[in-house]
Amino acid sequence: xxxxxxxxxxxxxxxxxxxxxxxxxxxxxxxxxxxxxxxxxxxxxxxxxxxxxxxxxxxxxxxxxxxxxxxxxxxxxxxxxxxxxxxxxxxxxxxxxxxxxxxxxxxxxxxxxxxxxxxxxxxxxxxxxxxxxxxxxxxxxxxxxxxxxxxxxxxxx
Amino acid sequence: xxxxxxxxxxxxxxxxxxxxxxxxxxxxxxxxxxxxxxxxxxxxxxxxxxxxxxxxxxxxxxxxxxxxxxxxxxxxxxxxxxxxxxxxxxxxxxxxxxxxxxxxxxxxxxxxxxxxxxxxxxxxxxxxxxxxxxxxxxxxxxxxxxxxxxxxxxxxx
DNA sequence: ATTCTGATTGCATATTTATACATTTTTATA
DNA sequence: TATAAAAATGTATAAATATGCAATCAGAAT
Numbered sequence: 001x002x003x004x005x006x007x008x009x010x011x012x013x014x015x016x017x018x019x020x021x022x023x024x025x026x027x028x029x030x031x032x033x034x035x036x037x038x039x040x041x042x043x044x045x046x047x048x049x050x051x052x053x054x055x056x057x058x059x060x061x062x063x064x065x066x067x068x069x070x071x072x073x074x075x076x077x078x079x080x081x082x083x084x085x086x087x088x089x090x091x092x093x094x095x096x097x098x099x100x101x102x103x104x105x106x107x108x109x110x111x112x113x114x115x116x117x118x119x120x121x122x123x124x125x126x127x128x129x130x131x132x133x134x135x136x137x138x139x140x141x142x143x144x145x146x147x148x149x150x151x152x153x154x155x156x157x
Numbered sequence: 158x159x160x161x162x163x164x165x166x167x168x169x170x171x172x173x174x175x176x177x178x179x180x181x182x183x184x185x186x187x188x189x190x191x192x193x194x195x196x197x198x199x200x201x202x203x204x205x206x207x208x209x210x211x212x213x214x215x216x217x218x219x220x221x222x223x224x225x226x227x228x229x230x231x232x233x234x235x236x237x238x239x240x241x242x243x244x245x246x247x248x249x250x251x252x253x254x255x256x257x258x259x260x261x262x263x264x265x266x267x268x269x270x271x272x273x274x275x276x277x278x279x280x281x282x283x284x285x286x287x288x289x290x291x292x293x294x295x296x297x298x299x300x301x302x303x304x305x306x307x308x309x310x311x312x313x314x
Numbered sequence: 315a316t317t318c319t320g321a322t323t324g325c326a327t328a329t330t331t332a333t334a335c336a337t338t339t340t341t342a343t344a
Numbered sequence: 345t346a347t348a349a350a351a352a353t354g355t356a357t358a359a360a361t362a363t364g365c366a367a368t369c370a371g372a373a374t
Binding site: 012013016017032045046047049050051052053054055062087089090092094095096102121122123124125126127128 | 202209210212267268285287288289
């Protein structure tokens with residue numbers, strides 16, 4: 001039910017903060033209202049392919065693409081790579097991205113010319129998309145999944 | 158002397174083979190004639206900043222070329238300095254800033270991950286923040302004051 | 315509705331990894 | 345060379361992380 005939201009939150013937290021352990025991440029998640037155990041978090045991190053690298057004062061979790069890149073990802077999609085999470089408020093969709101990826105992603109949305117989205121503006125790590133009146137968030141998610149199939153794995157449901 | 162050779166060997170092994178655990182790597186190293194324990198290997202990996210990512214059948218160790226910057230705490234707060242005013246309209250907050258400060262301030266808001274704000278975009282001297290549905294402007298002001306206490310003095314209405 | 319199937323999760327625990335401490339080895343300096 | 349200081353290491357163990365298993369839940373199919 002809320003697993004996708006949880007994964008979104010994990011992606012967001014990890015890309016914005018230096019997290020040193022699963023316990024620390026777990027604490028942040030429970031602060032945000034998510035109810036889970038370390039076991040589930042471990043599985044989430046595995047599913048998200050979140051990596052851990054040594055840092056000066058301990059360790060740090062990072063989105064794996066940040067250090068895989070070259071060898072295995074032959075068909076690399078910057079759109080899927082930079083896309084972190086999407087949420088809705090009223091007639092707006094707010095898409096969180098890796099820093100500097102918002103323009104790439106907004107551009108992909110604009111070029112797809114999906115009917116459900118009137119237009120976008122892009123900040124540094126955020127895209128705001130204005131929804132056409134009468135469309136639900138589910139419909140918009142479906143539309144994005146259809147026009148940008150590389151994002152399907154990162155959209156809820 | 159022997160340590161540098163060992164580190165070289167570790168680098169080589171890790172970049173050429175999929176290693177799933179320190180024990181596995183340790184075994185390869187002892188096969189090559191190196192004499193060490195898991196404890197030393199753990200320290201070596203930390204020194205080499207070797208990361209570990211989940212892979213299909215377990216985990217995989219990799220050399221990470223990129224580092225992650227850790228921000229230092231300073232006395233001067235560009236967030237407080239650049240912040241001029243905030244006003245609300247519907248589910249949006251509009252923050253006026255000194256020219257070129259909008260991205261800094263939007264970024265601070267994004268990183269705070271306050272529940273009340275879904276996301277932001279920044280122009281030159283303006284930040285637009287999308288509020289989560291159900292929150293009043295007063296609640297948002299309180300949240301900003303809590304997450305960014307350096308702004309407290311500037312949030313009176 | 316009932317049954318089946320697969321996904322999700324917590325609990326308990328196994329496995330893996332990091333580290334405090336003591337010791338040895340190396341390096342630097344007088 | 346002798347001595348002090350720093351680096352490297354092993355042992356034992358703490359700390360962190362992964363996972364087998366059983367229970368629960370969500371959908372799909374009958």
